Amino acid sequence: MKLHFDVPGDDFTRAGEASGQVKRKLKRLGFPPDVIRRISIAVYEGEINMVIHAGGGAADIEILPDRITAVLTDHGPGIPDVELAMQEGWSTAPDNIRSLGFGAGMGLPNIKKYTDMLDIDTEVGRGTVLTMTVFVNRK
Amino acid sequence: MTIADIRKILNAELITGEEHLGAEVHNACGSDMMSDVLAFVKDQSVLLTGLVNTQVVRTADMMDMVCIVFVRGKGPNDEIIELAKKRGIVLLKTSLRMFPACGLLFEAGLRG
Numbered sequence: 443m444k445l446h447f448d449v450p451g452d453d454f455t456r457a458g459e460a461s462g463q464v465k466r467k468l469k470r471l472g473f474p475p476d477v478i479r480r481i482s483i484a485v486y487e488g489e490i491n492m493v494i495h496a497g498g499g500a501a502d503i504e505i506l507p508d509r510i511t512a513v514l515t516d517h518g519p520g521i522p523d524v525e526l527a528m529q530e531g532w533s534t535a536p537d538n539i540r541s542l543g544f545g546a547g548m549g550l551p552n553i554k555k556y557t558d559m560l561d562i563d564t565e566v567g568r569g570t571v572l573t574m575t576v577f578v579n580r581k
Numbered sequence: 582m583t584i585a586d587i588r589k590i591l592n593a594e595l596i597t598g599e600e601h602l603g604a605e606v607h608n609a610c611g612s613d614m615m616s617d618v619l620a621f622v623k624d625q626s627v628l629l630t631g632l633v634n635t636q637v638v639r640t641a642d643m644m645d646m647v648c649i650v651f652v653r654g655k656g657p658n659d660e661i662i663e664l665a666k667k668r669g670i671v672l673l674k675t676s677l678r679m680f681p682a683c684g685l686l687f688e689a690g691l692r693g
Contacts, residue, residue, distance in 0.1 A: 455660065458639035462668075465643070475645070483619055483643050490636075530620075543632045543640075546616035555620070 443505040449489050449514075451498025454542060460501045461486035464512075471505065473578065480556040481510045481576040487549045488514040488572055494535050494544065495519065496569065509577045517569040524562055528554060582606060582690060584648045584671050587627065590685050591675040593650060597662050598671030604647050609691050611652075611683045615640040622646075627691070629682055635661050642668045652679045 445467065447460035465482040485501060492499040496518020504511045521527050527550050535545030554560050557574040564570040585602040588595060595602070609627035612618050615636055618628065622644045629650045630637055638661055641649050648671040651657065656674050657665075665672050675682055687693075 455635040458636060458643075462639060462642060479643070479645065486639065486643050487619060540614075542634055543613060543615035543630075543636055546614050548616040548620045552616070552620050 445501075445503040445505070447501040447503075449492050449498050449501055449516075451493055451496065454493055457489045457493040458486050460489055460503075464503055468505070468510070473510075477510070477576055477578050481512060481574075484553045484556045484574050484576070485512050485514070487552050488512070488574070490544055491549045492516045492518070494539050499569075508579065509575055511573065511575045514572040514574075515569070516571075520566040520568055520570055521562070521564040522566050524564060584627075584673075586689070587648065587650065587686060587691075588673055590689050591650060591673065591677055591682055593673040593675040596657065596672035596674055597666050598648070598669070601647060601669065601671045604671075606648065607692065609683070609686055610693060611679050613679075618644060625693070627686075629679060629686075631655060631679060633657055633661065635664055637661070638664045638668060638670060641670055647671060648673065650675060650682065652677055652682050 450456055461482050468478045496516035499516030502513045526532050530551045531547040533545050533547035539545035558577045559575040561573040584604050606626045608625040610622050610625045611629040613632045618640050626646050627648045628641050628646050631653050633655045650673045654676040
């Protein structure tokens with residue numbers, strides 16, 4: 443099963459719509475709670491990132507019996523230094539985002555922590571594609 | 582304890598979710614940073630926060646939390662309340678500040 447969501451870039455309050463719908467869909471399909479929570483949080487963090495940094499983007503979710511893969515695509519500024527961005531606490535989010543409860547530099551580290559596979563394809567000036575997978579039966 | 586107990590201990594106003602007041606809760610966390618909630622919460626079912634926006638409800642929903650307590654007398658707007666109703670999350674509001682609110686609940690047996 444494949445799901446597609448557009449993530450609007452201009453409305454912070456709507457960030458989280460895609461992950462919310464994914465979560466409910468997976469619940470209805472009967473996936474284990476731990477699997478649902480891990481992929482939902484990762485997609486949610488990705489949505490927040492796209493709104494904060496990239497002016498929105500798209501989320502494509504593929505649901506298979508043994509794994510869930512999410513591909514988050516944006517055409518934002520790209521990540522100049524992925525290694526830095528993966529460090530907990532390192533953030534380029536503006537102060538107004540911190541007053542909204544985000545921008546603590548936990549987005550990408552959280553995505554990495556909650557998923558089993560994460561690929562970051564990014565180029566400055568072109569945008570970023572995050573491909574993340576959660577397996578149903580982790581080894 | 583139940584969510585009804587939390588309401589009583591914090592002298593809190595119920596904003597929405599009366600039908601869930603009987604739900605049992607054992608753990609809570611207090612934070613204004615939703616990033617940290619997403620990073621560190623494990624099985625806590627109550628979120629105390631001074632932050633008031635829709636992402637508080639979305640974050641609580643992601644973490645399978647059942648109750649949000651807004652501290653320092655802050656109240657949510659209609660959009661936040663509607664979202665919480667849809668997600669089945671209880672909203673409470675207390676005039677207490679974060680530290681005493683957490684302290685009272687800890688003293689009453691709620692853990693982190």
